[in-house]
Amino acid sequence: MAYILVKKEEQVTTLTFNRPEALNAINTEMLLELENVLDTIATDPNTRVVIVTGAGEKAFIAGADIKEMLPLSPEEAFKFSCYGQHVLQKLTDLPQPVIAAINGYALGGGCELALACDLRIASANAVFSQPEVSLGVIPGFGGTQRLTQLLGIAKAKELILTGKKITADEAYSLGLVHKVVAYGLAQSAAYEWAVNLANLAPFALTQAKQAINYNAQLLLEQGLQAEASYFSACFATADQKEGMESFLAKRKPVFTGK
Ligand code: DAK
Numbered sequence: 001m002a003y004i005l006v007k008k009e010e011q012v013t014t015l016t017f018n019r020p021e022a023l024n025a026i027n028t029e030m031l032l033e034l035e036n037v038l039d040t041i042a043t044d045p046n047t048r049v050v051i052v053t054g055a056g057e058k059a060f061i062a063g064a065d066i067k068e069m070l071p072l073s074p075e076e077a078f079k080f081s082c083y084g085q086h087v088l089q090k091l092t093d094l095p096q097p098v099i100a101a102i103n104g105y106a107l108g109g110g111c112e113l114a115l116a117c118d119l120r121i122a123s124a125n126a127v128f129s130q131p132e133v134s135l136g137v138i139p140g141f142g143g144t145q146r147l148t149q150l151l152g153i154a155k156a157k158e159l160i161l162t163g164k165k166i167t168a169d170e171a172y173s174l175g176l177v178h179k180v181v182a183y184g185l186a187q188s189a190a191y192e193w194a195v196n197l198a199n200l201a202p203f204a205l206t207q208a209k210q211a212i213n214y215n216a217q218l219l220l221e222q223g224l225q226a227e228a229s230y231f232s233a234c235f236a237t238a239d240q241k242e243g244m245e246s247f248l249a250k251r252k253p254v255f256t257g258k
Helices: 026-040 074-093 109-115 129-136 141-153 153-163 168-174 185-200 202-217 220-237 238-249
Strands: 004-009 012-016 048-053 059-060 097-104 106-107 120-122 128-129 178-183
Touching: 004 026, 012 026, 012 185, 026 074, 026 153, 048 059, 048 185, 059 109, 074 141, 097 185, 106 109, 109 128, 109 141, 109 153, 120 168, 120 185, 129 153, 141 153, 168 178, 178 185, 185 220, 202 220, 202 238, 220 238
Parallel strands: 012 048, 048 097, 059 106, 097 120, 106 128, 120 178
Antiparallel strands: 004 012
16 A cells, blocks of 8 residues: 555554655545555454554644645535545444544544544644634534534534644643643554553444444434443353453453454
8 A cells, every 4th residue: 555554563453644745644545545444454353453643753644635625626525525534434433443643733634534533642742623714625524523522512613613723732631632642652652552452352342332433423312222232242242251250250351352
């Protein structure tokens, strides 16, 4: 692949957006590569956690490729937006937990991509913004929905309508990121979290994230029904038995993914 580096270590797969000369801005080719690699990871039994990050220490992703967007017609922009939403939804829907290691600018589509992940760790130099209004457009990869779900209408409007940049610490105060670490350490901190998650029961993690995602999309009553069915499905697995038995036996569980 030209733009996405894939590295597998233990049971953690790290995807690095690698276009540093354009601060890792997302173009169509990158979206196509991302879709392909996500399809592979979704059925890979040896990947228990995914990390996404940007090459270099300056940018996570500085947005969708402005040069590519510039000449789009409304019809082409509609297609581009739908395709971007479709790929980011695949990221959200991966069975494995996904951690964004945000190592610099996370602007526009880059912030939206981070929002499509389950967990976000930022380095101290990270900068967040939805600056699209300053380019005469609006967030097109799900940002108006995901930011609103995460922060509430008031904060989402403040960020999207002003397009202002916020620091990693401000993002942490808002609840946009889960943790801030020193410059250069986002990826290693994400890997530490990933290894911990990789030792947990993969099926239970999948059920948990699907249940939470479901709740964000549907009314509470339907969400509770889904939670009950995801919850009960865990009881058909050996890992559920192992988890409960080891608790009672006061020993550490060994989860096999079965
Ligand atoms: N696209 C293309 N190239 C980019 C880029 C981007 N988003 N961001 C940076 N670059 C390129 C720069 O053009 C420059 O290239 P050269 O001039 O060297 O060829 C190189 O990366 C280094 O950037 P700078 O020279 O600008 O570096 P600085 O340190 O001075 O500034 C910066 C860093 C991140 C503050 C600045 O580059 C910047 O403001 N970048 C643009 C950030 C931005 O506005 N991002 C949001 C993009 S809009 C939609 C679908 C999707 C979207 C919207 C609508 N629909 C279809 C409805 C999504 C929109 C976006 O993401």
